[in-house]
Amino acid sequence: MTATRVRLVRLRTALLALTLAVLVLSLWAFHSVQSTAETVRDRTSQAVLEVTAARAALVAADAAAIASFASGEAKLAGPGQEYSNQLSLASQSLARIAEFNQAGEDGGNALQVVESQIAAYSGSIGQADVHFRQPDAPVLGAVDLWHASRLLHAPGGVLEELESLQGEQRAALDRQLSSTGVSLVTLPLWLLPVLALLVLLVLTQLYLKKRFRRVANVPLLAATVLVAAVGAALVLTLISRDRLDSVGERLDGVAAVRGAQIQAADDAGQRRLAGLLTEYCDEEQGCGVTADEFRAKARQTTTVATDDTRVATAGAKAVAADAAGAAESGGREFLIPAGTLLAGGLILLGLHARVEEYRYRP
Structure with missing residues (x-):
């Protein structure tokens, strides 16, 4: 076997080995x-958004019920249509959270606890409605309303459980992002096999041009173009990964805006509940230590409701757009394997004739 044929065989082996490495790593x-x-896109971001939606709906439902009882409308219409609508929205959000849940068994258990507490809350509101309609039992109605609101607001209550669940869903997103092992920071490492293959292809063509005095090797040129295209597809893949980080940042922004809205609405509802309780408390003995502390705290809140609905909506749309953009494959699932395998075939074709020329030379 001549030295030229040995060199050609080694070049072919090295090119095919690098092509295989590019195929495996890129895929x-x-x-x-x-x-x-x-x-x-389909689950984690939706789970986080639905938890905030459930929190907002429950706070709105509680505030609507309190407003209905405080204004006296409950004697005619019960806790009101707004209460029913918001409670229904909360139930829908909880169902979607269960569908999208990424917090594993802990998330499922938390949802079960929340659903049982909401059922108890709804039952207490129903009892308050019954008592407020009776001329001699409005005090009992106020007690029921207070108990219902505590189911939402007390430590370990629905709102605290949901806030904890929101944190678990957000933590799941962080785990998912870190598990890929791919990022723009590590781009040079991922591109190393592609760059090595491109360099070797160029050196091989230069060697063939010098050794066989031919202008160009068309199959190897085509293989070079395909490998460069696969490299570009890999870069786009890493850029898509980088867009996932912006999903998390935008989710945090939406959660902050909605959190402020929820807090403002909640404070307003709790101040109104404190006022309602005052009507039924003994002026000298008060309502009891717990209720009196609540009334004092509620009166001290100064949170002002702000209309940031458009900001939150725009943020949620941006989350969806970033998640959809990151998940857009652009046909790379076909380009990477097809382009790499075709490049390997062209490498074999481009070197086959040259290797065969020296098969029987001494």
């Missing part, structure tokens, strides 16, 4: 990012 990176992006 692994793509599927890792794509799987995470689709999960974030």
Whole structure:
């Protein structure tokens, strides 16, 4: 076997080995990012948003019920249509959270606790409605209303459980992002096999041009173009991974805006409840230590409701857009394997004739 043929065989082996490395690493990176992006788009981001929606709906329902009882409308219409609508929205959000849940068994257990507490809350509101309609039992109605509101607001209550669940869903997103092992920071490492293959392809063509005095090797040129395209697809994949980080940042922004809205609405409702309780408390003995502390605290709140609905809505749309953009494959699931395998075939074709020329030379 001549030295030229040995060199050609080694070049072919090295080119095919690098092509295989590019295929494996590029497909692994793509599927890792794509799987995470689709999960974030379809489940995790939705779970976080639905938890905030459930919290907002429950606070709105509680405030609506308190307003109805405080104004006397409850004697005609019970806790009111707004209360029913918001409670229904909260139930729908909880159902979607169960569907999208990424917090595992802990998240499922938390949802069960929340659902049981909401059922108890609804039952207490129903009892308050019955008592407020009776001329001789409004005090009992106020007690029921106070008890219902405590089911939402007390430590370990519905709102605290939901806030904890929101944190668990957000933590799940962080775990998913860190599990990919792919990012723009590590881009040079991921591109190393592609760059090595491109360099070797160029050196091989230069060697063939010098050794065989031919202008160009068309199959190897085509393989070079395909490998460069696969490299570009890998870069786009890593950029998509980077967009997932912005999903988390935007989710935090939406959660902050909605959290402020929830707090303002909640403070307003609790101040109104404190005023309602005052009507039924003994002026000298008060309502009891717990209720008196609550009334004092509620009167001290100064949170002012702000209309940031458009900001929150725009933020939620931005979350959806970023998640959808990160999950958009752009056909890379076909380009990467097809382009790499075709490049390998062209490498074999481009070197086959040259290797065969020296098969029987001494």
